[in-house]
Amino acid sequence: MVLSLLSRLARRGPLLLLLALLLSWATQVQATHLRAGDIQAKIDTTVGPGNNPRRVFFKMVLYQKTPTGGIPDESSVTIFFGDCGPPQIIPRASAVAVNSETQRNVYFFEHTYSAPSTYTVHYIGENRNGGVLNMSASSAQSFYISTTFTIDPGLGQNRSPILTKPSIDNAAVGQVFLHNPSAYDPDGDSLVFKLRPSMQVVGGITGPQPPCFVVDSTRVTGYVLPNRLGGGSNNGVQVAYTDPSGDSPNGIPGNASIFQQNRRTGTIIWNSPGTVGEYNVAFVVQEWRRTSFGRRLIGEVIRDMQINVKPTNNQRPILTIPPDICVVAGTLITGTVTATDADGNPIRLTANSGILPPATFVQNASGPPTATGTFRWTPDCSNIANQPVRVSFTAEDQPGGTNPTPLIDQRVWNITVIGPAPQNLRVAPGNTGVRSAVLTWNSYLCRKPGARILIFRKEGASTLNPGPCDTGIPAGSGFTQIGTLTYPSPLGTTDLLSFVDNGGGTGLERGKTYCYRIYVEFPLPAGGKSQVSQEACIDFAGRPLLMRNVTVDRTAPTNGQITVRWTKPVSTPPFADPQQYRVSRAVGQTTTGPFTTIATISNVSDTTYVDADPSLDTQNRSYSYRVELLSQNLVAETATAASSVRIDGTAVPAVSATALNGISLRWTYNVPWNNALRPTTVYRKGPAANDPFVAIATVTGTATGGSYLDEGTAAQRLVKGQTYCYYVSTNGAYDGNRLPSDLINLSQQQCIALRNVPCAPVLSLKRTNCDSLASRLFDLPATPISGAVYTNNLSWTLGNTPPDCSRAIASYNIYYAPNSQDSLRFLTSVPATQTTYQHLNLTSEAGCYAVQSVDSSGTRSVRSNIACKDDCQLFLLPNIFTPNGDGKNDTFRPKVFTPIRSTKFTVFNRWGVKIYESSADPLINWSGGGSRAEGGAAPSVVEGMYFYQAEVEFGNLDRTKRTYKGWVQITR
Template identity: 55%
Template sequence: MIISLHNRPVRLWLTGLLLWVVYLCAAPAAHATHLRAGDIQAKTDTTAARNPRRIFFKLVLYSAAGTGVADEPAAAIYFGDNTCTGSNPIPRFSRQLISPDTYRNVYYFEHTYNSPGSYKVVYLSNYRVEGVINMLNSVNTPFQISTTITIDPFLQNTSPVLTAPAIDKAGIRQVFLHNPAAYDADGDSLVYSLRPSQQAPTPAGCTPSPIDVAGFRYPNDAALGGNPVQVAYAGPPVGRPGDPAIFEQDSRTGQIVWNAPAVVGVYNFAFSVKEYRRTPGEKARLIGEVVRDMQVTVVATNNARPTIVVPADICVVANTAVPNGIVTATDPDNNPITLEAFGGMLPRPASFTQTATGPPTARGLFQWTPTCNDIRSEPHQVLFKATDRPVAGQPPLIDQRVWRITVIGPAPQNLRTTLQGSTTRLDWDSYSCQNAGAQILIFRRENSFPFTPGPCETGLPAAAGYTQVGTVNVGSRTFLDDNNGKGLDRGKTYCYRIYVQFAAPAGGASLASNEACVSLTGRSARLTNVTVDRTDAANGQITVRWTKPTSSAGFGTPRGYRLFRAPSLNPATTDFTQVYTTTNLDDTTFVNSGLNTVANTYSYRLEFYNVPVVGAAEAVETAGPASSVRITGTPNPIANTISVTWTYKVPWDNTKRPTTVYRREPTGTFRPIAKVTGTATGGTFTDAGTTAAPLVKGRTYCYYVKTNGTYDSTLPDSLINLSQQQCVDLQSIPCTPVLTLKPTNCDSLASRLFDLPVTPLSGQVYTNYLSWTLSNLPTADCSKNIVSYIIFYAATDADPLVELTRVPGSQTTYLHQGLSSAQGCYAVQAVDANGAISALSNKECKDNCLLFLLPNIFTPNGDGKNDTFRPKVFSPIQRTSVKIFNRWGVKVYESDKDPLINWNGGSSGSEGGGSGKMADGMYFYQADVEFSDLNRTKRTFKGWVQINH
């Protein structure tokens, strides 16, 4: 038979396979084999006397059944802390025949670690099953799986559990699906990824070194032959018939899709399940990883896969039965079908019962009532698998789908409000899910908002306009809202909702409660003005005004106002000091003088106090804080403009009416020059003057702004507030220097190499010559009244420029002297009489020349003259590797220790040559020189040298 191998990858694969066959023929004996697949599970100690360093493990292995296969009644484990089972392997706990050719073996063991840390626990065996076609020589390839754990005193954790078996069958030219049906009892996030199967030689100690198996290829690799292509498949991902075959795993669901097998045989591959712990406010932390090695047997068959249909993904409220858990499957060959379900809730407390096998339709019923402990942010996954039962001689095939069920918390019940003065008391029924660490979040908004949450809509949408005002433990049943001690505003209606946030790592939330509202009659005291009357560093003045509070029931005594001030736009509560108090409720204005309104923004907070009834505690309502308007000006000499910016932090709205910008005229009076719509915190305006009257450099321009704010129709309107005055000098900026760096004519030096003086042993001392002129940039009127220049230097073009020195403005040259290398980069900036700094000049760089000349004779006679073989002329050198040969081509000396060589005529026995001197005569050299230039240029010099003692 002649086989034509036109496919180069196939030829390479078969070549490697033939090499392994040769190896097998030379081996004295093959291993007995049986291991198909497996994985390791882990969990921390949960006993009464919990030890966080004690870990419990479960090893699951799938082995071949039948005669002539090896058995493994005990397993060797490597614990990742340089310990292992050694001569005391773990005995097998159970062995179950799960199919005519496969056993499921279970081993339980535990280990106590000495300290916190991350550990990789490895199972290693020499009994991998033979005949795996996507690796070389599987029969002699060790089988290795692992799980990585994190030991942390504060971390209680269970590794992901993979509930679906790690073996499966596939039909040629039919889509193969597999899902490990993994679940995590702690609700940690799981991330899946494919990887090659691994092996590890049996270590001499207790630390194996895993590597990928030899010749591994993923099952869809074209080098395995069969022209693998996709077939029609509804997805995901949707099949593209005729395109190259795919073999991929969904990173979130773990679903493996192979579209489609092309070669009959046994395949192995591995995948990892990484476990991430979420902590609020922090990046997810990797705390574990399970690596499963699994096996798929592809068979040639006329049997066609069944098709399974599962319900649409849903959300279910805890303690409510999952509805419509009906799963169906049909088979194109009208074969009966076996239905199975896998998941963390199975076989208890959930159940799955097959009610019909078909044909035409197989049916099953999934039943589960999740509890409060099942609430989590990630959905629970239930894997449903349909396996057909074809006629004798045909292998069964499968289809599978995942049903995702998100369990959410029930809504808190019977939220109600009670008004207590200017405070709202909220009450609700005891919450039904008292999960550890859960919290009830309290939200408030002004006026009612109609909202009915959808079946999976936990919490509150941002568009609802609620603001969180409190958090209490899930066991609480009441909350007092006093607006952080400020009291709620009279004349407003406040509406509340609450929901429950469950603790990490599982997370999750509840539906929102009903809305409960409360209305406060009357009107609160409100700050209306914080306006700057006078700008002065010592005697500045601000006027503060507020509204008088009202109440249908009146106010008890004592009563009055307390006004507080802090020198900042965003002061802390502790920064405020009392500046005024009065018991006259009609006194709603305070003029605050003696301030530094030039340098400071001032914020004010008002307290209205009264005693509602005789003998009661003092009730305090807070208004504000509200700040003065702060203006700044920034000149832009290049654009000939001034940018005016203002900021404020006030409880009223300054966005509905424009802010007016004023500029002082040469006559001394201010006039409005612009109206600008501001934001909630300020605004900006760029003053360019006018076409007829542009701004003039050398002048000073002064500004202030007037804001016009509002609350609503029930309060005073047109709240006028002025900023302080701000003056800005519009000065020309210095002209940008143009730098020249005197070059060195390296070509001229190289042409006169033999005429140049001998370079000193310590190297040449270099000087770089800089000169510069002023350009007319960036503008024609740039300032040339320069008082100094700043010179910058960097050793190489890649290094940042740093200040080297400063020279007077009358100096336009500079000598950078005493350098061991001419290499370097420079730039210059100009500084004018106003302290303004120009843009950086052009950057100019200089490099070392490449000069190297070796003599043709030296006299190593110890007279101190010409005793060593070294360059006569050289520029800075980084490294030199030299080899010396005698006239017969025998190497007599080699060194790269000295950039200047300095060979004394000895052998290579010691630095610079040994005591064994070379005889007089001619020798040949090869010097590989790396220069200290910008490019680290390398050149090779060859020649001869005469030794005369």
């Protein structure tokens, strides 16, 4: 009768519905019976033309006290859908007795939203059952749960997490309590678990008011975690406990009890309860979607669960599960689960997971002495994912006697499903105009729309030997991705069975062996990868045109000399005559030029060219060379360009008596061979004119260069005032057994003077007298709406650090950080004649500075002392404002303020009733509206005196918080 009436009134208008809700609530204020629950949501999964991506289906499960002896039956519920529409009355779909004290109710409902957005569906129940120990007067507080979800066409299918374990559970005094909600996400999204306080809505279902029915939930009064009861309650102590998986902390007997939830698995541990009774806790299950733009929070489910702690001498069983595994889709998994009980009780074994069924779990024996069960599952291609499938096993002992208290142990088995390796990868030479390799493979078993086949290549055979759980190709294996093939959506009959590698259109090189592997990467949100295929290789006979040397023979600003060498190419059929080489040069280390032809060589057996151009500046420049083979005056083959090796150095004079003088060397190159396979040798020449170059170090370089800090030796340190000269000799090789190696190339010679380091400056930063400003607060000019503009004034003198420092300064570098927690970064440079600096147009006075001296050679001193200052904390509100729409003094805001991070502003009338509250604007900017002014629906308050409280968090580094209270007169 009540349901029928409410449904008719809902159709006639929200105000009539509100009246009906009030009447309904008035009859239920004593209905203190709700224990636990949660809500699941899924976007319309209907296939075909009836699908509506804005329609959402819901399932809510509630646990209530068994409706006997005046306890009402929750035969219908009121649901708020979070879209400003009126609530709906939903009838119950089923009711099942869990035990003599608890009933499980299930409700199904749906709602169609008007537009894509993120919505929260709310349930407010009247009221919680009485006697819950970790909150105040539970029977007088409403029960609240919600689920948030996102409707976004770009997300595709979206279903909320599903929690398969009931939201009521039993615990025992002095025994470890474990609860895992056995949650999974049907779409493969990542789940994160966090404890939350149990929530209520003040006023119950009458709290949300028309026209928008905003549900404002708040923490239940007096809520604490179950292990933190006050008033001298026994909160228990930890007992011995070891979690083999490491998901929960091990127990430290005698320490204070703990109540925690694992963020990754969701397992709750309470070690251990101390007081008999009922407790409620809530937690949120966050749903994170992996997208091509990163992780995105797309939903969350709030479960409020009840734990009933009982007294017992029973001891909990001990459960043993298989170790975490990975498995290839299509492979049968069989796992044995066992449990024992110290009291010799029989044990009931159960399993919870989103894969049950089709997976099965059968208990074979209940013990004693040992209970056993067998889990079987053959995952298919739909189960492939980045995240493991979690199966929660529970062992519950079955003690005898009257009113027994069963106890449990619980473990989570993680099963990661990976894709099978692509089979029968083959490679054969192509028959196109350029040298190419054609890859083919069998039709892939786990084809999915959006899945990608990734093709990788390596020169020469690899030693990659992946393990059974390894997917993809690891970094550092030498393979480079050269292609991607994507399965279309819808899949249809399309298959991907081949790929042609033509070297990016330029053709593959003769004389090289190319090896290939492929694997499959599966689409988000589940993601996942396959095992990598076996390796397939192809060998191209002949010898390519390759650069061998670009070595500096003579270092000079003019008349430098560089020797260039290359290989003579061999091809079948041979190149047609006439043949000749064309040698080109470019300035810098480049492969793209511009290149200028400097020589043509008709003798193709002559593979050396000595570049002794009078304009060649090998002292200050590097050069790159390219060689082309011309056949019948056409380019038949081009060698990838190679550069000379360029070395540079910087003096690092000692800045203290204990430090060593040094010279920092760095060299670079851009070459087609690998200089990292063999060490580079560093040579140094002493300061005397007849000192020879001697090898002082060997260094393993990189693909582009190397570095070395020369600090001399214990027998012969580097000395200030002397000049030292260096060059390096690189030793490179091409990948491939038949390609050139031992490619020795010399850099130019570089000489570096080890001068005295410049003296470090001593910095001063003019500070603001905040106390003086605060004492004159009422006399200060009004702060502009955009905030004050600040200037920081720096000044410095030249110090005497280190003792032998040089005072020949060319310029000063100034460094700045917004605060003392950030790293200093280069701000600007000023000439040596300037020893002051104004940092202008700042939105905050806060900042840290340092100054560094620089001499004419670029040698820098150590940085000065770091000087910092912070913002003052000034805040002044006026006592009158006139919100009359004349454009003058229409908003209430601070007259004087320094940088503010946030402000919570509350206004009360003279009777102490709160009429306005907002944290949206740090500068308040109250327009004189009432309690719903932020929604734009409430009228302005009347003229008169009002009292305010402003909780201000300033923008300084310490985030200083201050509360200001006062009054304001509103005149219109």
